[in-house]
C-alpha cells in the first residue's frame with residue numbers, strides 16, 4: 001500500500017531527496033517532468049538518466065544477485081529500461097534486453113538511450129513473430145519497462161502476450177514506474193497486468209497504488225528520484 005512506499009532503502013550509496021512527494025496522478029507527475037525541462041532547463045534525457053541510474057542502484061539493493069531480463073516498450077518507460085541495463089552492466093550484472101520495437105521505430109529520449117546502450121555493447125533483441133512465451137529469454141529477474149504514465153489500459157497488441165509470458169515465469173519481477181496493465185490513477189488492473197514483487201516508481205507514488213488490492217500487482221513500492229531540483233519539489237509537495 002502507498003503508506004508503505006518509501007525511498008529505496010539503501011546502504012550508504014544512494015542519495016535521497018530530503019523532501020518526499022505525496023501520491024499523485026500520472027498527469028501531475030508528468031507536470032514535474034515538464035517543469036523540470038521548461039523552467040529548470042533540465043533536458044529530458046538527464047531526468048531519464050537519473051531515473052535509470054537510481055532504479056539500477058535500488059535494484060542492486062533489493063535484488064543483488066542473478067541475471068536480469070529487461071523488457072522495453074516503445075516509449076520512455078522503455079527508455080528507462082535501456083538506461084538501467086547500462087548501469088547494471090557497469091555493476092557487473094548479466095543483462096539481456098528484449099524490445100517491443102526495433103530501435104529505428106523509437107523516438108526522443110528512448111531512442112538516445114537505446115543508441116547509447118548499443119554503443120555500450122549491450123545487444124537489444126527485438127520481439128519477433130513467435131509467441132512471447134516461446135521466446136522470452138531466460139533470466140532470474142524480469143524488469144517491466146513496457147509502459148508507464150503514457151499508457152491507457154487495457155493493454156493492446158503484443159503487450160498482452162509479453163505480460164502474460166512474464167507473469168507465467170516463476171522469477172522475481174520488478175516494474176518500472178507502474179506495473180504494465182495497471183492505471184496509475186485508479187489502481188484498476190486489466191487482464192493481464194504485470195505482477196510485480198517490487199515497483200520502482202519515479203518522482204512520486206501514483207495515487208492508484210493506494211487503492212484496494214493494487215499492492216497485489218505493485219508489490220513493495222520504492223520511490224526513485226529523477227533529480228528534480230528542491231525548488232521544484234517544494235511546488236509539488238502540498
Ligand SMILES: NC(=O)C1=CN([C@@H]2O[C@H](COP(=O)(O)OP(=O)(O)OC[C@H]3O[C@@H](n4cnc5c(N)ncnc54)[C@H](O)[C@@H]3O)[C@@H](O)[C@H]2O)[C@@H](O)CC1
Pocket residue numbers: 033044045047048049051073074075076077078079080109146147148149150151152153154155156157159176177178202226
Ligand atoms: N523525461 C521524461 O519524460 C521522463 C519519463 N520517464 C518515463 O517515461 C514514462 C512515460 O513515457 P511515455 O510518455 O513515452 O509513455 P509510455 O512509455 O508509458 O508509453 C507510451 C507508449 O505506449 C503506447 N500505449 C499507450 N497505451 C497503450 C495500451 N493500452 N496498450 C499498448 N500500448 C499502449 C503508446 O502507443 C506509446 O508507444 C514514465 O512512466 C517514466 O517511466 C522517466 O524516465 C522520467 C523522465
Ligand SMILES: [K+]
Pocket residue numbers: 077144145146147148175176177178179180
Ligand atoms: K512499467
